[in-house]
Amino acid sequence: MRAHPSIPAPDLVLVASDTFGTSLLDDVHRGLAGQRKTLPAKWFYDASGSELFEAICELPEYYVTRTEMAILSRHLDEIAATMPPGGTMIEPGSGAGVKTRLLLQASVPATYVAIDISRSMLELGAAQTARQFPSIRVVAIHADYTRLDRLPEAVDLGDAARTLYFPGSTIGNFTPEETRAFLGRVARWLGPTGSVLIGVDTKKDRAVLEAAYDDSEGVTARFNLNLLARLNAELDADFDLARFRHRARYDEALGRVEMHLESRVDQEVTVGQRRFTFRAGETIHTESSYKYAPAEFRALCAGAGYECSNTWTDAAGAFAIYRLVRSASATTITPHRTGDGT
Numbered sequence: 600m601r602a603h604p605s606i607p608a609p610d611l612v613l614v615a616s617d618t619f620g621t622s623l624l625d626d627v628h629r630g631l632a633g634q635r636k637t638l639p640a641k642w643f644y645d646a647s648g649s650e651l652f653e654a655i656c657e658l659p660e661y662y663v664t665r666t667e668m669a670i671l672s673r674h675l676d677e678i679a680a681t682m683p684p685g686g687t688m689i690e691p692g693s694g695a696g697v698k699t700r701l702l703l704q705a706s707v708p709a710t711y712v713a714i715d716i717s718r719s720m721l722e723l724g725a726a727q728t729a730r731q732f733p734s735i736r737v738v739a740i741h742a743d744y745t746r747l748d749r750l751p752e753a754v755d756l757g758d759a760a761r762t763l764y765f766p767g768s769t770i771g772n773f774t775p776e777e778t779r780a781f782l783g784r785v786a787r788w789l790g791p792t793g794s795v796l797i798g799v800d801t802k803k804d805r806a807v808l809e810a811a812y813d814d815s816e817g818v819t820a821r822f823n824l825n826l827l828a829r830l831n832a833e834l835d836a837d838f839d840l841a842r843f844r845h846r847a848r849y850d851e852a853l854g855r856v857e858m859h860l861e862s863r864v865d866q867e868v869t870v871g872q873r874r875f876t877f878r879a880g881e882t883i884h885t886e887s888s889y890k891y892a893p894a895e896f897r898a899l900c901a902g903a904g905y906e907c908s909n910t911w912t913d914a915a916g917a918f919a920i921y922r923l924v925r926s927a928s929a930t931t932i933t934p935h936r937t938g939d940g941t
Contacts, residue, residue, distance in 0.1 A: 679705035691744035820845035
């Protein structure tokens with residue numbers, strides 16, 4: 600990564616390949632071979648997918664981003680005050696978006712650590728952050744954060760207080776079991792005195808939830824279908840996107856919105872020299888987004904060894920930002936390999 604001569608270039612840390620676990624091809628073969636076809640949501644975010652997601656965040660139906668932004672803006676000073684001066688802010692699945700820049704400007708940590716599975720997006724975001732905040736050391740870690748048990752030694756954060764920033768309701772892509780495992784894993788990144796700032800979407804009317812994931816302009820549909828376009832481009836697959844359609848539905852029993860790609864016809868598709876059969880109406884489950892009532896999320900965190908020290912929400916209770924700290928009785932949680940939150 601290049602930077603202006605007066606601006607320090609971000610430190611790019613490349614971790615061992617086994618941190619990424621399975622490859623895109625392996626994940627696709629395994630997911631499409633199952634009795635219920637799935638694709639991991641982490642593969643949505645190539646360049647086109649990231650652009651489409653940014654467009655989703657601006658849609659009138661997608662309340663998540665604007666509601667979280669309003670909460671952060673209203674309580675920015677109070678939230679920033681929970682981050683000790685001279686500390687470290689760590690953001691898995693980084694993007695250096697508006698919310699991140701607001702918090703960096705208000706809290707001014709000594710170091711900002713961005714972690715992402717997409718090297719191109721990681722480098723772009725880290726470079727933009729370094730240009731805007733030349734006084735902050737910017738470290739970019741190219742890794743699958745869902746499999747990163749410990750931060751690489753090369754990062755060398757010293758004893759500075761650490762805050763994990765996990766906005767945007769990304770935690771909802773994990774099952775409850777995966778959420779507990781993830782929080783147990785990041786406890787190793789943070790140490791005993793670190794804290795977590797996390798965005799969580801709440802349960803609400805089915806119509807509101809389903810509209811947020813199936814907008815009238817069809818942007819979310821293009822985002823979902825772009826995953827198949829990526830497989831065509833990178834794996835020489837032969838998906839005909841016109842033969843699939845986007846579906847979104849809220850499963851009230853599980854408390855999650857599910858996104859699917861439904862086959863319109865009986866068909867066969869080739870991916871990396873393997874053929875997969877689809878029946879008309881059969882779906883590929885591409886993403887889940889769990890919604891939590893406040894008491895549910897606090898109980899889930901308690902099971903992972905955390906206490907909720909602060910909660911910030913909007914007047915309607917549509918979204919919440921929580922600050923989590925390790926509970927006094929917390930014990931070290933042995934990490935295990937999770938799924939991909941789909």
